[in-house]
Structure formats: C-alpha cells, structure tokens
C-alpha cells in the first residue's frame with residue numbers, strides 16, 4: 001500500500017481562510033485524500049500529537065495554539081507522500097520557509113505556521129491513529145491513477 005501521512009490545517013489556517021488553498025495544493029499535486037475531519041482538538045490530544053516536544057519551552061504554547069480553534073485533519077496517500085508534503089509545507093518557521101511553499105507563501109510567524117505534517121512513516125502511523133479509526137480511512141482508486149504515475153518511468 002502507498003504511504004500515508006497526517007496533514008492538519010491548524011487554527012490559523014482556518015481563521016485565515018487558507019484551508020481550501022492548502023488542500024488544493026495537495027489535491028493538484030495528485031495525492032489521494034483518504035480521510036478528513038473538521039474538529040476542535042482537546043488539549044489532551046494536542047499533548048499526545050506533540051509528545052516529542054514536551055520538554056521544549058514552546059510546548060505549552062503549542063498545545064494552546066492547536067486546541068484554540070477548529071482544525072481540519074486529513075490523511076493523504078501516495079508513494080513518497082511524506083517527503084513531498086514536507087517539502088511543499090516548507091521550513092518550520094514562516095520567515096525561513098522558501099517562497100513557493102505553503103508556509104513560505106502564506107505566513108511570516110514563528111509558531112503559527114498553518115499546517116502540520118507527519119515527518120516519518122513511523123510518526124505518520126502513530127499520528128493517524130490518534131485521529132482516525134481504521135474504518136474512517138477510505139481505500140479507493142483514483143480515476144486518473146494511470147495518468148498520474150505514468151507507465152514510462
């Protein structure tokens with residue numbers, strides 16, 4: 001099965017009306033949308049998602065940020081999707097992120113950076129489980145799959 005990743009449009013992405021724009025980029029790239037949920041994240045769930053950062057000075061602020069307003073949680077599927085989405089998101093801080101990336105095009109803040117994306121297959125698997133039951137992830141074939149991936153590479 002092709003790789004999957006968890007992408008969250010964070011609270012600033014929703015408040016700044018950028019959810020559609022961010023989804024559009026992943027959709028047009030050719031990734032398959034496998035699951036989506038619009039929800040308010042509890043502080044407890046935010047702590048679980050960001051557990052690797054619990055000793056960092058920004059942790060409490062990060063938990064407050066993610067749980068402060070609704071988010072759009074999505075799962076995308078494609079071969080190599082983790083690396084591609086990370087590169088499309090850009091560097092962590094908006095002011096460092098290259099133009100052409102999501103963070104580089106739409107933000108200049110440090111912590112408010114619009115989007116979360118899993119950074120490895122192991123974290124993707126754990127993170128997807130935090131937000132979705134197995135039956136909420138839809139397995140289907142895209143109609144244009146032959147054109148997307150080509151037969152000559």
Ligand code: IDP
Pocket residue numbers: 053058062091092110111112113115116117119
């Ligand atoms: P990533 O989102 O690019 O993977 P991580 O280092 O995993 O970046 O950090 C998780 C999130 O924590 C970031 O997306 C950002 O919102 C926030 N963050 C990271 N470093 C800082 C910081 O130094 N100050 C404030 N917020 C930070």
Ligand code: MG
Pocket residue numbers: 117119
């Ligand atoms: Mg990270």
